[in-house]
Amino acid sequence: xxxxxxxxxxxxxxxxxxxxxxxxxxxxxxxxxxxxxxxxxxxxxxxxxxxxxxxxxxxxxxxxxxxxxxxxxxxxxxxxxxxxxxxxxxxxxxxxxxxxxxxxxxxxxxxxxxxxxxxxxxxxxxxxxxxxxxxxxxxxxxxxxxxxxxxxxxxxxxxxxxxxxxxxxxxxxxxxxxxxxxxxxxxxxxxxxxxxxxxxxxxxxxxxxxxxxxxxxxxxxxxxxxxxxxxxxxxxxxxxxxxxxxxxxxxxxxxxxxxxxxxxxxxxxxxxxxxxxxxxxxxxxxxxxxxxxxxxxxxxxxxxxxxxxxxxxxxxxxxxxx
Numbered sequence: 001x002x003x004x005x006x007x008x009x010x011x012x013x014x015x016x017x018x019x020x021x022x023x024x025x026x027x028x029x030x031x032x033x034x035x036x037x038x039x040x041x042x043x044x045x046x047x048x049x050x051x052x053x054x055x056x057x058x059x060x061x062x063x064x065x066x067x068x069x070x071x072x073x074x075x076x077x078x079x080x081x082x083x084x085x086x087x088x089x090x091x092x093x094x095x096x097x098x099x100x101x102x103x104x105x106x107x108x109x110x111x112x113x114x115x116x117x118x119x120x121x122x123x124x125x126x127x128x129x130x131x132x133x134x135x136x137x138x139x140x141x142x143x144x145x146x147x148x149x150x151x152x153x154x155x156x157x158x159x160x161x162x163x164x165x166x167x168x169x170x171x172x173x174x175x176x177x178x179x180x181x182x183x184x185x186x187x188x189x190x191x192x193x194x195x196x197x198x199x200x201x202x203x204x205x206x207x208x209x210x211x212x213x214x215x216x217x218x219x220x221x222x223x224x225x226x227x228x229x230x231x232x233x234x235x236x237x238x239x240x241x242x243x244x245x246x247x248x249x250x251x252x253x254x255x256x257x258x259x260x261x262x263x264x265x266x267x268x269x270x271x272x273x274x275x276x277x278x279x280x281x282x283x284x285x286x287x288x289x290x291x292x293x294x295x296x297x298x299x300x301x302x303x304x305x306x307x308x309x310x311x312x313x314x315x316x317x318x319x320x321x322x
Contacts (some may be wrong), residue, residue, distance in 0.1 A: 068290035071100040101143040108285035122154035172307035185244040192271030194238035206254030217242030260307030
């Protein structure tokens with residue numbers, strides 16, 4: 001209008017807004033990439049500086065190791081709801097980093113984390129220097145000589161959680177053949193090893209007798225509660241794969257259920273990190289460096305897995321899944 005040109009049918013305001021939105025998106029992506037590059041560069045410089053300090057001047061003097069010990073445990077509380085197709089429908093993840101120190105004398109410890117940009121809602125222990133964490137991205141604290149403290153707990157971005165694969169895979173299937181229901185449950189750990197796996201599920205409502213159950217895997221056992229009508233399968237340790245098989249007699253006229261039972265699962269997977277946030281390095285403010293032991297644990301106390309149902313057809317001898 002200022003140039004004296006008649007307005008056309010083009011909505012310049014909407015085009016300008018769309019271009020602005022794309023600029024914002026591109027800026028966010030660019031900032032995230034630059035952050036990742038700076039994070040990699042910072043981790044590389046950190047390892048080099050620690051190595052130079054350990055080597056000493058001229059590479060003659062080495063960092064002394066003592067009998068002191070720092071035990072770090074990264075625990076990820078991960079509860080998931082898995083559908084019949086094995087895909088996570090919803091999940092919750094909260095992480096905790098705990099330090100157990102066995103030191104002969106008190107001194108400052110510094111701990112660096114990998115992929116700090118993934119953190120969300122981070123809460124620090126009062127012993128952590130807040131200013132050092134904000135400016136230097138380092139967890140610096142003075143622990144007791146023999147003490148266990150939770151250094152921090154945090155959540156990660158929702159975009160990270162949408163890419164998480166199940167740390168433990170449970171595949172339950174119930175096959176109905178006339179007046180008999182055959183049960184097959186397979187459990188697989190893809191990385192690390194499982195501990196304290198506990199699976200509970202109900203039996204079909206039309207059952208007329210206690211089921212017969214058999215399990216594979218070291219020291220695993222399955223029991224049936226006649227009062228609760230629940231089957232409980234416990235696996236103290238699982239390195240790779242285990243199965244539960246069984247059968248239960250049903251009423252002859254009982255219909256096949258449209259949906260299978262939902263399994264409640266508790267487990268721990270040791271040696272696995274699903275959040276992507278881990279400990280990069282730990283350094284003591286002295287020439288004498290303690291030994292470091294790092295342990296990753298994924299823990300679940302309230303996960304569910306939907307089962308599939310099949311029916312044996314006498315005419316086609318085919319299995320249908322629903």
